Amino acid sequence: MRVLITLIRRELGSFFSGLGGYLIIAAMLFLTGVSFVDIIEAVNNDTIHMPLTELFFGSPFFWLILLVVPTPVITMRLFALEKFAGTYETLMTTPVGDVQVVLAKFAAAWMFFAVAIAPLLGVLQLVHHYASPGERFEWWTTASTFGGILLIGSSYLAMGCLASALTRSQIVAATMSFGAGLALFLFSFLQFSIGTQPGCLAKVVNHASLFGHMEDFVRGVVDTRPLVFHLSLVGFVLFLNVKVVESRRWK
Amino acid sequence: MSSQEPMIEVEDLTKRYGRHAAIDRISFSVSRGEIVGLLGPNGAGKSTIMRILACFMPATSGTARIAGLDVFREADSVRRRIGYMPENNPLHLDMRVREYLKFRARLKGLAIAESRDRVSVVMDQCGLSEVGWKIIGTLSKGYRQRVGLADALVHEPDLIILDEPTIGLDPHQIRAVRQLIKELGRHRTVLLSSHILPEVEMTCHRVLILHGGRVLAADTTENLQRRMSDSGQVVAEIAANPRELAACWDGMEGVEHFDVTPADGLYCRCALTPQHGVDLRVRVFETVLARGWRLRELTHSRHSLEDIFVHVTRADREEEEEEEEGL
Numbered sequence: 289m290r291v292l293i294t295l296i297r298r299e300l301g302s303f304f305s306g307l308g309g310y311l312i313i314a315a316m317l318f319l320t321g322v323s324f325v326d327i328i329e330a331v332n333n334d335t336i337h338m339p340l341t342e343l344f345f346g347s348p349f350f351w352l353i354l355l356v357v358p359t360p361v362i363t364m365r366l367f368a369l370e371k372f373a374g375t376y377e378t379l380m381t382t383p384v385g386d387v388q389v390v391l392a393k394f395a396a397a398w399m400f401f402a403v404a405i406a407p408l409l410g411v412l413q414l415v416h417h418y419a420s421p422g423e424r425f426e427w428w429t430t431a432s433t434f435g436g437i438l439l440i441g442s443s444y445l446a447m448g449c450l451a452s453a454l455t456r457s458q459i460v461a462a463t464m465s466f467g468a469g470l471a472l473f474l475f476s477f478l479q480f481s482i483g484t485q486p487g488c489l490a491k492v493v494n495h496a497s498l499f500g501h502m503e504d505f506v507r508g509v510v511d512t513r514p515l516v517f518h519l520s521l522v523g524f525v526l527f528l529n530v531k532v533v534e535s536r537r538w539k
Numbered sequence: 540m541s542s543q544e545p546m547i548e549v550e551d552l553t554k555r556y557g558r559h560a561a562i563d564r565i566s567f568s569v570s571r572g573e574i575v576g577l578l579g580p581n582g583a584g585k586s587t588i589m590r591i592l593a594c595f596m597p598a599t600s601g602t603a604r605i606a607g608l609d610v611f612r613e614a615d616s617v618r619r620r621i622g623y624m625p626e627n628n629p630l631h632l633d634m635r636v637r638e639y640l641k642f643r644a645r646l647k648g649l650a651i652a653e654s655r656d657r658v659s660v661v662m663d664q665c666g667l668s669e670v671g672w673k674i675i676g677t678l679s680k681g682y683r684q685r686v687g688l689a690d691a692l693v694h695e696p697d698l699i700i701l702d703e704p705t706i707g708l709d710p711h712q713i714r715a716v717r718q719l720i721k722e723l724g725r726h727r728t729v730l731l732s733s734h735i736l737p738e739v740e741m742t743c744h745r746v747l748i749l750h751g752g753r754v755l756a757a758d759t760t761e762n763l764q765r766r767m768s769d770s771g772q773v774v775a776e777i778a779a780n781p782r783e784l785a786a787c788w789d790g791m792e793g794v795e796h797f798d799v800t801p802a803d804g805l806y807c808r809c810a811l812t813p814q815h816g817v818d819l820r821v822r823v824f825e826t827v828l829a830r831g832w833r834l835r836e837l838t839h840s841r842h843s844l845e846d847i848f849v850h851v852t853r854a855d856r857e858e859e860e861e862e863e864e865g866l
Contacts, residue, residue, distance in 0.1 A: 290645070291645070291646060291648070294642060294645040294646060295646070297642075298631075298634075298642055301633075301634075302631070302633060305633040305634070306633055373629050373632075374625060374626075374627060374629030375629045375630065375631055377590075377595055377625045377629065378623070378624075378625060378629055378630075378643075378690070379646075380595055381593045381594060381595050381618060381621075381623045381625075382618060382643070382646040382647050383615045383616075383618040383619050383646075383647060383648055384646055385615075536595075536596060537596065537597050537611075537614075538597070
């Protein structure tokens with residue numbers, strides 16, 4: 289545990305010791321702001337009978353800005369950079385377990401992600417402040433929305449972690465995890481075609497649809513199904529990640 | 540654990556990458572308190588051996604034990620006992636020196652207070668006290684090397700493994716690092732690799748010469764030199780008539796071969812090859828004295844490790860060529 293905390297501190301520190309981490313946050317902040325302005329404008333022109341959170345999180349723009357694009361950028365360095373720089377060798381020759389290394393890297397990426405999306409709270413506060421009393425949302429809607437983003441984000445981060453462990457090149461790592469994340473995102477669109485028809489396949493599609501998951505969360509509904517879906521996805525991907533790290537010692 | 544038990548025990552160690560064997564059935568052992576050098580050209584398998592001993596990767600076959608512990612099955616215990624500095628000394632360049640060493644000490648299982656004390660000790664030992672707050676990325680290569688060494692030492696390991704510790708340093712820094720390694724060797728076992736011969740010659744008690752993944756020679760530096768010095772020459776510069784000199788050497792007992800060449804002025808340079816095991820120096824001096832010649836130089840040319848290295852690897856190469864011809 290002691291070692292795990294030491295490792296997490298180091299990983300988090302590496303995000304903030306250079307410009308890289310701040311750049312990621314700045315870019316996310318800027319793009320969130322742009323999409324926010326865009327949505328507010330749309331709302332001003334039309335009367336939409338829909339809670340603002342739902343409108344915001346229903347837009348593909350949001351998905352790309354908060355999940356699909358930044359997560360590969362956050363995770364690409366985790367293993368690939370260490371392998372490239374050679375510090376992976378010094379790390380793996382200390383009495384540190386493979387599981388600890390994987391968990392620490394994932395946890396650090398997750399914490400960084402949480403910090404990076406935190407400014408979104410300010411955006412929501414703004415909406416809350418200026419919305420007419422009837423359209424204001426409750427604190428738990430905000431909480432579950434954030435929980436939802438962090439949950440879906442953890443799946444994305446786990447995939448990025450795995451991709452980073454597979455290569456020495458950060459670019460390759462980012463491309464791989466971006467591809468996987470985009471696939472999961474685009475798969476969710478099947479909800480609108482296959483998902484509307486009866487049958488087994490529709491059930492699967494609807495279960496795995498990120499939009500479906502997020503829809504619940506923005507309404508303040510915390511369903512165990514998406515919770516289990518994402519936690520098991522994270523568990524499985526991190527398990528693969530540990531195996532990849534272990535494979536160095538396979539004969 | 541008895542102190543008689545060897546620190547490193549390697550038996551029939553082989554590492555293959557596909558069909559290519561990076562090291563091929565290597566066996567050697569290192570006792571406690573020794574400084575041993577792995578010497579060989581690039582690609583001889585030095586780093587591979589070190590990586591296996593540091594539990595970074597497994598061997599294809601064979602066993603390696605450190606302090607009686609198997610490097611594959613008891614990797615965690617082994618890692619606690621060794622301080623390893625890989626080739627090119629990779630460091631986290633964004634961290635400060637003290638911060639980095641503390642981080643490493645914590646990873647190696649030291650408690651907070653303990654790590655603070657040990658970091659101060661090793662920083663002192665490696666001459667890093669003045670740069671503790673500097674970011675590693677801004678340090679010179681010499682200082683970075685010291686940070687790497689301090690990292691290898693921080694958890695008081697029994698065995699220190701250093702892969703090319705002086706590569707890329709300037710002569711001053713090389714001296715400092717060498718001195719440091721020598722000091723370390725007083726209390727610990729050190730295994731270091733190098734392709735620079737004088738370095739191994741100066742710092743190590745014993746040398747393993749590697750070539751093409753095999754151990755060609757393993758002995759103390761003195762023994763290796765002695766082995767070669769049998770064929771060493773005695774060189775004397777004497778002011779005398781070359782013909783007289785030649786006649787003199789011709790009649791001298793124990794001289795197998797001689798060569799007289801005129802040097803500057805009245806002096807002649809005589810290179811005498813002795814018969815096996817004969818030391819000609821005293822004989823030459825007495826002859827000179829008896830004849831009333833003037834002597835200005837008398838040396839016994841000792842072979843450096845460089846000669847030994849070239850000699851040993853050349854023999855191996857010839858063997859290989861013969862094998863190839865045979866095919």
